[in-house]
């Protein structure tokens with residue numbers, strides 16, 4: 001927890017007065033939202049766009065003003081978000097919490113994406129973490145078959161006895177591809193399948209990765 005927290009708090013130092021900030025989702029982004037809330041209480045003026053219902057609720061609780069895309073003129077200045085894996089080129093797997101679609105929309109709308117992780121998320125090559133793929137419920141059996149033809153055995157994520165539903169009402173297929181040699185190509189191929197809404201590969205989107213280490217150091221790259 002402490003390693004996630006120190007990475008998150010370093011990232012919030014990059015937030016300046018008057019910025020529009022994208023708020024990530026997950027246990028690391030949680031600490032960034034907490035820190036941002038504390039800075040808002042001290043007088044920092046920001047507006048935020050959240051990547052999940054959960055993060056938006058937390059931000060509102062902490063008094064962070066929330067903006068909708070309809071009110072956004074131009075770009076989000078900076079988004080701070082976690083990741084499930086980060087490779088040597090700062091490409092990412094995201095979506096362990098199922099928020100990947102909104103996270104990618106927000107990241108794409110941002111001038112900068114700062115990714116916050118602990119050391120356990122760093123890998124040489126993406127793919128040990130099963131890749132989350134958001135799919136629409138209609139025809140999902142067929143969509144899963146087409147996804148499997150790209151070289152994995154997709155597993156439909158469940159919550160209790162029911163399929164897990166994203167904030168957008170869709171399903172998540174967790175796809176263990178093993179080592180992913182060309183993340184950009186896989187990202188494009190997956191998104192070319194009808195029924196796939198988005199996948200958790202974030203290729204070339206991170207501006208900076210901040211890593212919280214066990215000894216209390218924070219590394220930026």
Ligand SMILES: O=C[C@H](O)[C@H](O)[C@H](O)COP(=O)(O)O
Nearest residue numbers: 026027028082095096097099
């Ligand atoms: O859908 C969830 C997000 O992509 C998270 O940012 C990612 O799963 C990392 O989460 P955590 O910081 O809890 O490890």
